[in-house]
């Protein structure tokens with residue numbers, strides 16, 4: 001059956017999505033970006049994935065975050081993105097900023113994992129094939145590989161940019177000292193790191209404690225924040241138990257034992273605070289990460305209603321210093 005033709009909203013850049021400069025680069029990213037980690041693989045009906053991507057694009061989301069292993073099964077989120085590109089978004093390729101990554105186990109044997117030149121280069125070729133793209137906008141090393149010489153991983157990134165298969169490179173989940181070395185190496189090889197992708201949210205503030213957020217500020221490198229809603233904990237999803245259709249019920253990536261009575265109590269207080277200020281809990285959590293210096297928060301959503309709520313964050317006024325202080329008191 002032929003899919004209905006897609007025409008993007010004419011006012012997609014006038015709908016209120018702010019764009020923020022990614023470090024000291026020429027790239028602007030939307031304050032809210034869409035991640036395809038969990039809900040865009042082969043197990044999600046294609047029409048649902050397509051509707052969420054189209055809604056995002058219609059509301060100013062230009063930045064889509066993928067990785068070789070997103071699905072499930074691994075690879076299938078990129079395949080979904082490729083189908084959407086092929087069927088509707090190809091004419092708008094120059095309006096899209098598509099990121100992917102390699103570094104976690106993807107195929108059998110010694111070359112389908114970690115950070116060797118062989119693994120990164122082959123993985124990107126596979127990603128381009130699945131997404132039906134000639135190049136990605138941003139290619140990340142998905143994690144630090146302590147066994148591979150750092151220069152090998154970083155030179156592979158430099159060479160990938162020189163080959164034209166990625167326009168920019170990024171670092172994800174690397175520890176602070178290795179990140180500092182990476183920024184220097186990449187800058188010295190004329191391929192400055194566009195963005196660091198790490199987890200910062202109201203429950204996990206380890207990036208601030210380890211000095212990573214200070215390093216990004218000092219080096220003026222963009223900061224793309226993943227799991228800004230702590231995989232859904234920082235939403236109204238778990239205020240009254242664990243819904244059957246939630247990530248916690250369905251997916252091993254969010255363990256039930258993190259939802260303690262103490263955390264539930266804090267979340268309820270944060271929810272009351274948010275509601276009194278005319279926001280939702282999710283919007284308050286996203287606003288906090290943006291206020292802490294993220295260039296963009298990448299949200300993962302399982303349904304359109306969530307995406308609408310998360311996007312609406314971008315139209316709300318920034319959290320004031322009094323509000324930030326009150327939030328800190330609830331969560332500390």
Ligand SMILES: NC(=O)c1ccc[n+]([C@@H]2O[C@H](COP(=O)([O-])OP(=O)(O)OC[C@H]3O[C@@H](n4cnc5c(N)ncnc54)[C@H](OP(=O)(O)O)[C@@H]3O)[C@@H](O)[C@H]2O)c1
Nearest residue numbers: 035036037226227228229230231232235246247300302306
């Ligand atoms: N670099 C890395 O290593 C890394 C690691 C993880 C993620 N990421 C990237 O970051 C993206 C986001 O990560 P994430 O999916 O963990 O993000 P998240 O935004 O913290 O959590 C997403 C989940 O929160 C719930 N949710 C979102 N908006 C909601 C709303 N308004 N109301 C109620 N519930 C809401 C949904 O849960 P339900 O499914 O229960 O409905 C959704 O699946 C990923 O897609 C990926 O692109 C990168």
